[in-house]
Amino acid sequence: MEEEKIKEEVLRNNRDQNSMGNPGLLFSDAIIPNNHTTNLFDFPLIDTIDSSFKPSTFLDLLATQDYTPSLFDLFSPPPPPPQPPLPLPSSAVAESSEVLNTPTTPNSSSVSCSSTERAFDNDDVDRDKSPFNKQLKAKKKNQKKGREPRFAFMTKSEVDHLDDGYRWRKYGQKAVKNSPYPRSYYRCTTAGCGVKKRVERSSDDPSIVVTTYEGQHTHQSPIMPRGALSSTAFTPSPQQQPPLVFSQPQQLYRNQFTYAPAPPADVVTCGGGFGHVFHSFGEERRLIDGRTTTTTSTTTTDSFQDHGLLQDMIVPFPEEKEKKVN
DNA sequence: CGGATTTGACCGGCGC
DNA sequence: GCGCCGGTCAAATCCG
Ligand SMILES: [Zn+2]
Numbered sequence: 001m002e003e004e005k006i007k008e009e010v011l012r013n014n015r016d017q018n019s020m021g022n023p024g025l026l027f028s029d030a031i032i033p034n035n036h037t038t039n040l041f042d043f044p045l046i047d048t049i050d051s052s053f054k055p056s057t058f059l060d061l062l063a064t065q066d067y068t069p070s071l072f073d074l075f076s077p078p079p080p081p082p083q084p085p086l087p088l089p090s091s092a093v094a095e096s097s098e099v100l101n102t103p104t105t106p107n108s109s110s111v112s113c114s115s116t117e118r119a120f121d122n123d124d125v126d127r128d129k130s131p132f133n134k135q136l137k138a139k140k141k142n143q144k145k146g147r148e149p150r151f152a153f154m155t156k157s158e159v160d161h162l163d164d165g166y167r168w169r170k171y172g173q174k175a176v177k178n179s180p181y182p183r184s185y186y187r188c189t190t191a192g193c194g195v196k197k198r199v200e201r202s203s204d205d206p207s208i209v210v211t212t213y214e215g216q217h218t219h220q221s222p223i224m225p226r227g228a229l230s231s232t233a234f235t236p237s238p239q240q241q242p243p244l245v246f247s248q249p250q251q252l253y254r255n256q257f258t259y260a261p262a263p264p265a266d267v268v269t270c271g272g273g274f275g276h277v278f279h280s281f282g283e284e285r286r287l288i289d290g291r292t293t294t295t296t297s298t299t300t301t302d303s304f305q306d307h308g309l310l311q312d313m314i315v316p317f318p319e320e321k322e323k324k325v326n
Numbered sequence: 327c328g329g330a331t332t333t334g335a336c337c338g339g340c341g342c
Numbered sequence: 343g344c345g346c347c348g349g350t351c352a353a354a355t356c357c358g
Contacts, residue, residue, distance in 0.1 A: 170331060172350055185349070189330090198349090 152212045154202075159209075161199070165221030166190070168197060179203030193218045 168186035176183045183200035195215040202208040 169329085171352095173332080174348065174350095177347075183348090 149216060150212055150214050152210060155209045155211060156205075156207050157209050158207060166195070166217060176200055176203070181206070188217060190217070190219050 167189040169189045170184055170186050172185035173182050174185075179201070180203060181201040183198055186197045186199065188195040188197075193215075195213065195217050197211060197213045199209060199211045202210060
């Protein structure tokens with residue numbers, strides 16, 4: 001299966017080259033019409049994620065965050081960097097996800113955004129299982145703008161399935177309206193963990209995968225620290241056994257790094273122009289077929305000037321990776 | 327044989 | 343009220 005994906009990606013790549021007039025421009029082109037601010041970035045993204053999102057919602061969620069900081073605390077554990085077998089020479093990447101790994105690989109770029117948060121809601125799954133009705137189970141969850149924490153990751157990768165260390169079961173796939181690529185819906189297979197995730201490729205940049213996580217895992221990643229699947233005998237992750245949650249309510253990680261691989265400055269970060277809580281975290285990297293992808297996600301809290309941040313976090317990568325040769 | 331995918335149908339919300 | 347749309351379910355299927 002993966003192979004297929006790879007093939008697909010290859011195809012995509014071709015297509016990309018063909019149809020894309022400006023491959024150099026990454027999402028910036030799509031997402032940020034103006035090289036003006038970061039806010040813009042956020043908006044579009046969210047819009048994409050939530051069809052009927054609208055600024056109000058955005059506000060709402062932000063407000064929520066601001067309103068209940070403790071919630072953050074509750075589920076703060078971001079997708080712990082599973083750190084797959086990454087033979088990266090980088091120094092220790094270590095512990096904090098916020099610590100941006102050193103750009104070991106050329107092909108990586110990332111951006112992120114986040115959204116909503118919601119308190120614990122009992123998911124009442126009392127779906128009626130009437131035999132007569134074909135399927136009348138409507139999940140009453142919040143279909144629209146529920147209040148669960150959501151984190152969107154933009155990853156530059158050719159493969160959809162970035163191994164984030166968790167086990168996912170696909171439960172649906174739908175065509176995305178404005179995109180030739182479908183969106184896949186996954187759910188964490190761990191019992192008691194209702195974390196969901198959807199993965200879709202950017203229509204503008206086939207090489208970018210947008211992964212949206214919903215909820216927080218109530219468990220550690222199933223992947224074992226000492227690798228089994230990794231042929232590499234070395235364990236990248238030092239010790240990833242935090243209690244469960246970060247006890248830091250305000251994890252103001254400044255991890256807003258973005259790599260600018262080829263394009264010098266189309267990087268973007270998300271910004272919350274509303275001046276609210278900022279949240280961030282996460283990063284996943286995967287080495288694929290010689291290609292690495294990195295993702296980072298962040299959210300913002302205070303209205304900040306992405307300017308400075310960007311500057312700070314951007315790691316210009318002059319190195320031109322060997323793109324796929326084909 | 328068990329678990330993960332696939333895939334078409336269905337559901338609730340929203341816009342018109 | 344109807345149709346569109348995103349999201350989910352579940353039966354069938356696939357695969358190790
Ligand atoms: Zn989970």
